[in-house]
Amino acid sequence: MSDTMKQIVLASRPKGAPTPENFRLEELPLPTPGEGEVLVRVHYMSLDPYMRGRMDDAKSYAACIPVDGKMEGGSVGEIIASNAEGFAVGEFVMGGFGWATHAVSGTQGLAKIDPDTTPITYALGALGMPGLTGWYGLTELGKPKKGETLVVAAATGPVGSMVGQIAKAKGLRTVGIAGGPEKCKLAVEHFGFDVCLDHRAYDTAADLRAALEKECPDGVDIYFENVAGKVLDAVLPLMNAHGRIPICGMIAWYNEGGVGADAIEKTLTAPKLWRTILVNFLSVNGFIIANHFDRMPDFHKEIGPLISDGSIRVQEDITEELENAPKAFIDLLSGGNTGKAMVKVI
Numbered sequence: 001m002s003d004t005m006k007q008i009v010l011a012s013r014p015k016g017a018p019t020p021e022n023f024r025l026e027e028l029p030l031p032t033p034g035e036g037e038v039l040v041r042v043h044y045m046s047l048d049p050y051m052r053g054r055m056d057d058a059k060s061y062a063a064c065i066p067v068d069g070k071m072e073g074g075s076v077g078e079i080i081a082s083n084a085e086g087f088a089v090g091e092f093v094m095g096g097f098g099w100a101t102h103a104v105s106g107t108q109g110l111a112k113i114d115p116d117t118t119p120i121t122y123a124l125g126a127l128g129m130p131g132l133t134g135w136y137g138l139t140e141l142g143k144p145k146k147g148e149t150l151v152v153a154a155a156t157g158p159v160g161s162m163v164g165q166i167a168k169a170k171g172l173r174t175v176g177i178a179g180g181p182e183k184c185k186l187a188v189e190h191f192g193f194d195v196c197l198d199h200r201a202y203d204t205a206a207d208l209r210a211a212l213e214k215e216c217p218d219g220v221d222i223y224f225e226n227v228a229g230k231v232l233d234a235v236l237p238l239m240n241a242h243g244r245i246p247i248c249g250m251i252a253w254y255n256e257g258g259v260g261a262d263a264i265e266k267t268l269t270a271p272k273l274w275r276t277i278l279v280n281f282l283s284v285n286g287f288i289i290a291n292h293f294d295r296m297p298d299f300h301k302e303i304g305p306l307i308s309d310g311s312i313r314v315q316e317d318i319t320e321e322l323e324n325a326p327k328a329f330i331d332l333l334s335g336g337n338t339g340k341a342m343v344k345v346i
């Protein structure tokens with residue numbers, strides 16, 4: 001066993017889209033677990049859009065990563081040393097180990113994973129935080145009803161694909177939006193969307209809206225908000241009365257100085273937005289899934305068997321080596337991933 005480990009830290013705060021210079025790889029002595037702690041050898045590390053927000057020193061629902069601090073994130077790995085009761089060497093766990101090959105962790109927030117039932121990577125995607133996000137946001141806030149029409153962008157990602165597949169199973173018309181013809185094909189053929197539009201093929205929100213209008217002849221009842229930007233501008237006027245908009249993410253704006261007022265001003269004006277919500281009696285609910293992790297067992301109970309029998313499909317995008325994490329993350333923010341982005345660390 002090597003006596004060193006590697007980690008990636010935030011070298012500087014990005015201005016706009018992150019660049020490789022914003023990250024730094026460090027080598028450290030392998031830490032030793034204290035009383036009540038375990039040492040984990042990370043196998044797979046998750047890359048998620050929310051990490052972009054943590055790189056900015058802006059007021060948010062979570063504290064930012066300090067400059068020179070380890071990049072945060074969820075990972076799955078194997079316990080290689082343990083001083084914690086109930087956690088044995090050789091067991092697999094998921095936790096917030098950050099961008100690193102190894103981590104010492106207390107047992108709070110550690111979840112055991114059985115590698116014999118499902119691939120351990122699923123704990124980071126389809127059966128983990130992103131899958132839960134799609135399930136919770138759609139069922140609790142979207143309140144889907146048979147015969148309705150749903151629109152979701154980032155349709156082949158772990159959140160969007162979960163949303164689309166559950167909505168389809170509940171009898172909705174599902175309209176995906178994704179970047180490029182390959183992803184649109186995947187959305188329809190692999191994830192079962194009724195149709196998928198390529199947002200890159202439309203220069204303006206008005207053009208995208210015209211195409212969406214054709215695919216949503218009865219209007220839109222649920223817009224599951226994953227991206228905002230041009231897509232939001234296109235969909236909003238198509239919302240039906242009593243429509244629902246679970247606000248999950250707004251990745252189109254993450255690189256524009258956070259999601260501050262300046263970025264939002266570029267597209268929708270507040271009066272237009274507010275009026276649309278009022279005159280259509282829309283329910284617009286922002287949510288952060290970390291406040292609903294207590295629903296994980298319900299989610300696993302309902303969706304676990306559907307993943308096991310193949311009725312809900314999974315797509316993963318795995319990058320090799322910790323060193324390549326910054327590039328994979330930068331790519332994720334502009335649609336370079338196809339499926340749940342993660343890094344194989346071991």
Ligand code: NDP
Pocket residue numbers: 048049050129130133153154155156157158159160177178179180183199226227229230231247248249250251252253287288289290332333334335336337339340341
């Ligand atoms: P994905 O794996 O789908 O990756 C993000 C995708 O966003 C890209 O692949 C790209 O897909 C799309 N995208 C990027 N920029 C734009 C743009 N300008 N316009 C349209 N699409 C764009 O991500 P996740 O499934 O993990 O997350 C989806 C959203 O959900 C994110 O906004 C994320 O922040 C949010 N989220 C929120 C949570 C919460 O608690 N509220 C929890 C988890 C995720 P494409 O190439 O198809 O356009």
